[in-house]
Amino acid sequence: MFGRTIDLGLGRKYTGKTKRLINKDGSFNIVKRGREMRLYDTYQYLSRVSTERLALFILATYLLINLLFAFVYVWCGVENLRGTDPSLYPFLNAFFFSVQTFTTVGYGVMAPQGLAVNLVVTLESLLGWVGFAIIAGVVFSRFSKPNxxxxxxxxxxxxxxxxxxxxxxxxxxxxxxxxxxxxxxxxxxxxxxxxxxxxxxxxxxxxxxxxxxxxxxxxxxxxxxxxxxxxxxxxxxxxxxxxxxxxxxxxxxxxxxxxxxxxxxxxxxxxxxxxxxxxxxxxxxxxxxxxxxxxxxxxxx
Structure with a gap:
């Protein structure tokens, strides 16, 4: 970054700060404004973002989805989840059941019962398949790309x-x-x-x-x-x-x-x-x- 005053002639002086166009890591020092971010641009963004940001994005999305579904299970009634741990709060039981459903782990201890809960499980299982397919594709593309x-x-x-x-x-x-x-x-x-x-x-x-x-x-x-x-x-x-x-x-x-x-x-x-x-x-x-x-x-x- 450069900031001292430069005389450009014709009575004009440059007093602002200018950053280089290409950074040392090869990235461009450009911020685009006014562009529309569409859903199908997410994959391209995740393929280019840094490893630290990608890991943070995956963790945050994983926790957020399971927290949202945990609230839904609590709203449907935790009593409709068989095999819950009585020593845990109802919300924690709902959260851990969401984790097992989203990741398709299925330990065989907790299970849904009732139409409402089973419909939510059906939706979350589908979302889990799609989510893991996208993440697997992003991770594979990053590791298969020449460094x-x-x-x-x-x-x-x-x-x-x-x-x-x-x-x-x-x-x-x-x-x-x-x-x-x-x-x-x-x-x-x-x-x-x-x-x-x-x-x-x-x-x-x-x-x-x-x-x-x-x-x-x-x-x-x-x-x-x-x-x-x-x-x-x-x-x-x-x-x-x-x-x-x-x-x-x-x-x-x-x-x-x-x-x-x-x-x-x-x-x-x-x-x-x-x-x-x-x-x-x-x-x-x-x-x-x-x-x-x-x-x-x-x-x-």
């Missing part, structure tokens, strides 16, 4: 060389699985004096890899065709520049296409710097990739 763990360098760098500057950053796969057919796309986002955001494609010197066993340094040559041509560090700050990155590849383990997103804001770009070598070769000729050195840079005088 991408691509490590990006903490900073991007502007590296001079042969009379031309290059914007560079690098990444590596934190897992031991094999990623193949990797493709990268990079865009530059900058704001104008009206705070409107504009996007520019950055051409990469090597935008694809057949195999991704080591680190991968992506470079954009800042020549006359580049949107970064003749733009300095101060101009990037004034225009709240952000480099947006999209990575796509094929995960051989899961047999699925994987996606990863990342970004670098203007203050995360180091000028006149280059990356240090992140891998070495041992005595047996084995290549050792040190992920902790992926972020190491050095200044160029």
């Amino acid at each position: 991408v763990r691509i490590l990006y360098s903490n900073n991007a760098v502007i590296t001079p060389g042969n009379g031309v500057n290059r914007l560079q950053f690098r990444l590596a796969n934190k897992r031991n699985n094999v990623l193949m057919e990797m493709e990268a796309r990079v865009m530059l986002m900058m704001q104008d004096v009206h705070y409107d955001r504009h996007y520019y494609n950055l051409k990469l010197e090597q935008s694809s890899l057949h195999f991704f066993p080591l680190d991968w340094t992506l470079a954009h040559q800042i020549d006359q065709d580049s949107p970064l041509y003749n733009i300095g560090q101060q101009q990037l700050e004034e225009r709240r520049a952000e480099v947006l990155i999209s990575i796509k590849g094929f995960d051989e383990t899961f047999g699925q296409v994987i996606h990863s997103r990342f970004s670098y804001t203007f203050d995360e770009i180091l000028w006149n710097a280059r990356f240090k070598k992140a891998y070495d070769t041992d005595a047996e000729g084995e290549i050792i990739l040190n992920l902790t050195r992926l972020h190491e840079t050095e200044r160029i005088n």
Whole structure:
């Protein structure tokens, strides 16, 4: 988040706070208002929400449903439930009977009697089947989806060389699985004096890899065709520049296409710097990739 006053020219000054477009975890920093939340959007929401929120949602829904049905059983009369525990309050007996009905456990101790209670049991059993089917589908989709763990360098760098500057950053796969057919796309986002955001494609010197066993340094040559041509560090700050990155590849383990997103804001770009070598070769000729050195840079005088 950035908050100091920036002079945008034409008598306009920016004094508010701006957050990055893409967060470090790859999520977009956007809040949508005015959209309609429909019932069939629930599955999509549960598939994307964090594991902690999903677990909390499941627990809260489970307790809420059983509490509601417990009130219904109390209203129908707990005396219509055979095998209740006399040492417990009537509401607790109704709650535990609801839990057994909803989960179809059926210990054989408590049982309904009477038309009203049996009708409620019929409804709750159906709701339990549907609910567990939805939750099972959500949990399976989350565990079967490839968990991408691509490590990006903490900073991007502007590296001079042969009379031309290059914007560079690098990444590596934190897992031991094999990623193949990797493709990268990079865009530059900058704001104008009206705070409107504009996007520019950055051409990469090597935008694809057949195999991704080591680190991968992506470079954009800042020549006359580049949107970064003749733009300095101060101009990037004034225009709240952000480099947006999209990575796509094929995960051989899961047999699925994987996606990863990342970004670098203007203050995360180091000028006149280059990356240090992140891998070495041992005595047996084995290549050792040190992920902790992926972020190491050095200044160029």
